[in-house]
Amino acid sequence: MTQSIAVEAAHVIKAFGHGDTAVRALDDVSVQIRTGEFFTLLGPSGCGKTTLLRLIAGFEMPSGGTILLEGADITTLPPNKRPVNTVFQSYALFPHLTVAQNIAFGLQMLGKPKAEVSATTAKMLALVKLEPMANRKTSQLSGGQQQRVALARALAPAPKVLLLDEPLSALDLKLRKEMQIELKRLQTETGITFIFVTHDQEEALTMSDRIGVMSAGKLQQVGTPKEIYNHPVNRFVASFIGETNFLPAIRDGDLYRLDCGIKIAAPPAQADRVTLTVRPEQVRLVMETDADAIPAKIANLVYFGTDTHCHLTLPDGTEVVARLQSPPTGDAGLAIGQSVGVRFVPEAVQVLED
Amino acid sequence: MSPAEQAQVTQSARNGWLLSAPALVLLTFAAIGPLAIVVAYSVMPPGDFGNVTWGFTLDAWQGILFTKDIFDGTLAWADANLTIFWRSVKLSMLTTIFAFLVGFPTAWFIATRPPKSRALWLFLITIPFWTNLLIRTFAINEIIRREGLLNTILLKLHLIAQPLEMIYTDTAVFIGMTYVYLPLMVLPLFASLDRFDMRLLEAAYDLYATPWQVLRKVIMPIVKPGIIAGSILVFVPSLGAYVTPRLLGGGKNMMIGNFIELQFGQGRNWPLGAAMSVTLLVIVTAALLVYVRYANRETTHGQ
Amino acid sequence: MASKGFVLSRLPGFNSLALGVFLALYLPIFMLVIYSFNVGKSVSTWEGFSLQWYAVAWANDQVKDATIRSLYLALSAAVISTFVATLAALGTTRRRAFKGQTFIYVMINQPLMVPEIVSAVALLIFFAMIKQVTGYQGMAYLIGAHAAFCIPFAYLPIRARLEGMDLTLETAAGDLYASTWQTFRFVTLPLLVPGIFAGMMLAFVTSLDDVVITVFIKSAGQDTLPTYMLGQIRRQVTGEINAISTVLLALTVVLLTLFVLLTRKKD
Numbered sequence: 001m002t003q004s005i006a007v008e009a010a011h012v013i014k015a016f017g018h019g020d021t022a023v024r025a026l027d028d029v030s031v032q033i034r035t036g037e038f039f040t041l042l043g044p045s046g047c048g049k050t051t052l053l054r055l056i057a058g059f060e061m062p063s064g065g066t067i068l069l070e071g072a073d074i075t076t077l078p079p080n081k082r083p084v085n086t087v088f089q090s091y092a093l094f095p096h097l098t099v100a101q102n103i104a105f106g107l108q109m110l111g112k113p114k115a116e117v118s119a120t121t122a123k124m125l126a127l128v129k130l131e132p133m134a135n136r137k138t139s140q141l142s143g144g145q146q147q148r149v150a151l152a153r154a155l156a157p158a159p160k161v162l163l164l165d166e167p168l169s170a171l172d173l174k175l176r177k178e179m180q181i182e183l184k185r186l187q188t189e190t191g192i193t194f195i196f197v198t199h200d201q202e203e204a205l206t207m208s209d210r211i212g213v214m215s216a217g218k219l220q221q222v223g224t225p226k227e228i229y230n231h232p233v234n235r236f237v238a239s240f241i242g243e244t245n246f247l248p249a250i251r252d253g254d255l256y257r258l259d260c261g262i263k264i265a266a267p268p269a270q271a272d273r274v275t276l277t278v279r280p281e282q283v284r285l286v287m288e289t290d291a292d293a294i295p296a297k298i299a300n301l302v303y304f305g306t307d308t309h310c311h312l313t314l315p316d317g318t319e320v321v322a323r324l325q326s327p328p329t330g331d332a333g334l335a336i337g338q339s340v341g342v343r344f345v346p347e348a349v350q351v352l353e354d
Numbered sequence: 355m356s357p358a359e360q361a362q363v364t365q366s367a368r369n370g371w372l373l374s375a376p377a378l379v380l381l382t383f384a385a386i387g388p389l390a391i392v393v394a395y396s397v398m399p400p401g402d403f404g405n406v407t408w409g410f411t412l413d414a415w416q417g418i419l420f421t422k423d424i425f426d427g428t429l430a431w432a433d434a435n436l437t438i439f440w441r442s443v444k445l446s447m448l449t450t451i452f453a454f455l456v457g458f459p460t461a462w463f464i465a466t467r468p469p470k471s472r473a474l475w476l477f478l479i480t481i482p483f484w485t486n487l488l489i490r491t492f493a494i495n496e497i498i499r500r501e502g503l504l505n506t507i508l509l510k511l512h513l514i515a516q517p518l519e520m521i522y523t524d525t526a527v528f529i530g531m532t533y534v535y536l537p538l539m540v541l542p543l544f545a546s547l548d549r550f551d552m553r554l555l556e557a558a559y560d561l562y563a564t565p566w567q568v569l570r571k572v573i574m575p576i577v578k579p580g581i582i583a584g585s586i587l588v589f590v591p592s593l594g595a596y597v598t599p600r601l602l603g604g605g606k607n608m609m610i611g612n613f614i615e616l617q618f619g620q621g622r623n624w625p626l627g628a629a630m631s632v633t634l635l636v637i638v639t640a641a642l643l644v645y646v647r648y649a650n651r652e653t654t655h656g657q
Numbered sequence: 658m659a660s661k662g663f664v665l666s667r668l669p670g671f672n673s674l675a676l677g678v679f680l681a682l683y684l685p686i687f688m689l690v691i692y693s694f695n696v697g698k699s700v701s702t703w704e705g706f707s708l709q710w711y712a713v714a715w716a717n718d719q720v721k722d723a724t725i726r727s728l729y730l731a732l733s734a735a736v737i738s739t740f741v742a743t744l745a746a747l748g749t750t751r752r753r754a755f756k757g758q759t760f761i762y763v764m765i766n767q768p769l770m771v772p773e774i775v776s777a778v779a780l781l782i783f784f785a786m787i788k789q790v791t792g793y794q795g796m797a798y799l800i801g802a803h804a805a806f807c808i809p810f811a812y813l814p815i816r817a818r819l820e821g822m823d824l825t826l827e828t829a830a831g832d833l834y835a836s837t838w839q840t841f842r843f844v845t846l847p848l849l850v851p852g853i854f855a856g857m858m859l860a861f862v863t864s865l866d867d868v869v870i871t872v873f874i875k876s877a878g879q880d881t882l883p884t885y886m887l888g889q890i891r892r893q894v895t896g897e898i899n900a901i902s903t904v905l906l907a908l909t910v911v912l913l914t915l916f917v918l919l920t921r922k923k924d
Contacts, residue, residue, distance in 0.1 A: 057832060058831075058832075059828055059831075059832075061356060061358045061359045061362060062356060062359075063356045063359060064356060075358070076358045078831065079828075079831045079832050080831045080832070080833075080834045080835055080836060081834075084832075085832055085833065086829070086832045088825055088828075088829060090823075090825055092823065092825040092826050092828070092829040094826060094829075094830075094844060095826075095848070096847045096848060105830070105833050105835075105843075106833035106834055109830075109833055109834040109835040109836075109839055109843075110834050153833070154832075154833075157833065157834065363753060366752045366753055366755065367752075367753075367755030367756070369748065369752075370748045370749060370752055370755050370758065370761075371748070371755075371757070371761075372748065373744045373745060373747050373748025373749075374744070374745045374748040374749060374761045374765075376740075376741045376744055376745070377741045377742060377744065377745035377761075377764075377765055377808055377812075378745075378761065378764055378765075380737075380738075380741055380801070380804060380805050380808065381764055381765065381767060381768075381805055381808065383801065383805075384780065384801045384802050384804065384805035384806075385767055385768055385771075385776065385779075385802075385805045385806065386764065386767060387783065388776075388779035388780050388782065388783035389771070389775070389776075389779045391779065391782055391783050391786070392775070392778060392779045392782060395782055405785060456674070456678055457678075459671050459672075459674040459675045459678070460674075460675045460678045460679070462671065462675065463671075463672055463675030463676070464675075473917075477913075477917060478679060478683075479679075479682075480913065481909070481910060481913060482682050482683070482686065484862055484866070484909055484913055485686065485866075485905075485906055485909055486865075486866040486868075486883060486902070486905055486906075486909070487866065487868055488866075488868050488883050488886055488887060488890075489686075489689065489886075489902040489905060489906065490685070490686070492689070492886075492890055492898065492902065493685035493686055493688060493689045493902075494685055495890075496685065496688060496689065496692070497684075497685055497688065503688060533681075533682070533685070536678070536682065537682075590772065591772060591773075593772070594772025594773065594774045594775065596773065596774045596777075596869050597868050597869060597887075601890060601891075610774075611772075611774040614774055614775075614778060615774070615873075618778065618781060618873070624782070627778060628778065628782070631774065631775045631778045631779070632775075634772055634774070634775055635771060635772070635775050638770070638771070638772055639770070642770055
């Protein structure tokens with residue numbers, strides 16, 4: 001079944017500066033975000049994710065390309081004419097208004113009748129569990145509470161799309177994890193399309209229906225968390241999400257030959273020189289003498305509690321990290337300098353051609 | 355830039371002008387426009403009872419520096435005028451220098467107070483600044499005149515036999531102007547010192563510098579922008595001072611401001627007054643431009 | 658870390674000099690205030706406590722007239738200049754720098770850069786011309802001139818307040834469907850109000866204190882408090898001047914304190 005598209009960016013360009021010194025914050029970005037999905041724009045700072053969000057919100061206009069909302073061209077519409085609301089990174093709560101007045105603001109600007117405004121405000125306060133704070137000034141609230149007010153304020157006018165600009169970055173770890181679950185629940189309950197911006201890849205993986213990975217103004221890959229994690233299309237995505245091992249190899253028939261001579265099976269590719277990628281948790285330690293085992297020496301062992309990272313060196317000098325689940329006693333029975341065999345789970349090896 | 359972006363930028367600029375318009379209109383009619391008329395008046399001949407008559411002449415400009423003999427038309431230096439210029443420049447410079455010597459320790463004192471009381475000290479310095487100029491000058495008058503406080507005390511203590519004639523002298527004007535303009539020197543100095551990293555002092559002291567050396571080699575260079583700002587803020591108004599020399603200098607010790615006023619009163623030489631005003635304005639603007647250029651140069655040197 | 662001033666405090670007399678300066682600044686003013694309560698006419702010999710000079714000033718019709726005119730003038734000038742300065746501040750801040758912005762900035766601060774005597778002369782000439790043509794002798798000249806030179810004093814605190822405001826708040830308002838006018842009315846203005854009042858205080862004080870420009874452009878019988886005092890000082894000095902000065906001083910201190918409180922507020 002084809003899903004309807006809530007927001008579409010078509011060949012969007014945003015440039016700052018003029019002429020030769022012009023910088024493209026967004027360089028021909030096209031993406032479609034489906035109605036009712038939790039979509040995350042993920043990337044390092046400066047990649048353009050916030051710029052794209054601001055273009056969708058209407059705070060800035062693109063230098064080229066169009067923005068569509070449910071099929072309608074909203075590229076030049078001012079923000080107060082777009083049924084889209086934003087949760088700002090700094091919350092931007094109005095300091096001279098109470099919590100309730102903040103939440104009611106959007107509805108009041110739209111000219112909704114008083115009865116509707118109070119009813120919706122009450123509903124929002126209940127939704128974010130802030131009823132006792134209704135008449136407090138926002139400066140009296142904690143960071144987490146302010147964040148929830150910002151959320152309620154943006155949801156109150158029932159927008160078609162909710163934009164969230166790194167809303168959890170100012171919260172401490174425990175609170176952040178709680179809010180992640182909270183946000184996901186809200187999105188599922190209300191069914192509103194969420195576009196979430198973050199640089200935290202773990203956050204993106206846990207909360208999103210789909211992720212758009214961005215770097216240097218370009219969209220690198222769009223897909224579900226599993227697709228992005230297990231089938232990264234280029235080196236950037238592979239290294240930005242989770243940890244990855246990179247192994248240079250040369251195509252040899254159906255197989256790929258590593259620098260140390262061992263041949264590995266991997267999906268077919270066009271190029272002759274490729275880079276194989278495999279996640280640390282898909283690296284297995286076996287006896288050196290096992291068939292197909294790649295010989296390696298243990299260079300370092302790092303204990304993480306839940307797992308142990310084993311840093312290995314292959315004969316040709318390539319470094320490989322293996323993630324081993326810690327045994328009950330905590331001691332994996334390995335020692336630095338020990339010679340072992342390394343094997344990769346066959347389906348887990350990916351090929352990058354860049 | 356897309357046309358839509360461009361339109362936004364143009365609209366923003368247009369709004370900027372529109373919003374500033376009322377202020378600009380008011381200023382044009384009640385501040386700047388009249389200045390242009392002054393220039394025009396400076397090249398017109400004086401009327402019989404003040405004001406001007408139609409015509410063009412450079413007599414007024416000539417009259418700033420020269421007097422023309424009525425009979426044979428020869429030009430001679432206008433001694434009286436030159437004395438007034440010299441007095442004005444001399445007093446302004448003395449005031450500025452003394453204000454600095456006295457104002458610097460004061461600014462330093464305020465900057466080194468604990469943060470809580472610093473605001474209070476600042477407030478104490480600003481009150482005199484906002485107090486009516488007339489009141490402050492009058493207060494000085496009350497102290498230094500013949501039957502004033504200072505003389506009364508000195509006489510009572512038998513330190514002098516006769517009251518000192520301090521009023522209506524250049525010294526009186528000097529004292530008055532220093533008193534009036536001192537806060538204007540302290541405030542920019544304080545602003546500069548406030549941003550000064552005191553740990554530099556500790557470092558210098560650690561390297562065997564004496565307090566005087568620290569003052570000369572570490573503090574002064576960094577505080578220079580504040581010194582320049584304070585100097586301009588004192589020199590400029592004191593050069594054009596009117597009330598203070600009038601009250602404390604009497605009719606004889608005129609400064610440029612009094613000279614100008616005279617032309618619009620008894621002197622009945624409006625063009626001369628106008629020409630003198632333009633000259634004063636030019637000097638002041640030149641000083642300001644020097645400051646602005648110096649300040650810009652300093653900041654681009656990586657402050 | 659050692660206290661800030663420890664090095665220079667070792668210089669003999671540095672701090673005492675500073676304290677001496679504060680004393681010297683306030684002594685003449687204190688003298689003035691104290692002698693306003695003096696019984697006798699003399700301002701240098703104390704003869705006893707009395708409020709007579711205040712009574713004299715209060716009963717003096719000229720003083721009353723000048724006071725009312727001063728307050729009326731200061732209020733009108735403050736209101737006009739603050740209104741105009743607020744608009745100008747909104748027009749010159751927080752937008753992309755546009756061509757001519759520096760020009761506007763210079764124009765607005767022009768009264769601060771021109772010596773008062775020059776402005777006074779310019780206005781005298783200009784208004785004399787208008788008087789000749791229209792014959793109008795009323796307060797409009799004074800109000801207009803005062804409003805003009807008060808503009809920078811109102812402008813600077815308002816501008817400072819605007820620049821300190823979080824720009825995201827207005828973006829958020831727009832995001833929540835507020836029109837430009839609604840954003841201004843419900844977000845910008847409420848947060849700007851302390852700055853506007855601060856500007857008005859400064860403008861009021863500046864107008865109240867003005868001597869030079871007022872004395873040059875006033876018509877006969879249009880005395881303000883400072884011009885009345887100037888006239889009196891040149892003619893005959895009595896304790897009345899001290900009394901008026903003290904009252905003016907008190908008013909200035911009150912307004913300044915209000916100003917500091919308004920600009921201290923951290924939202």
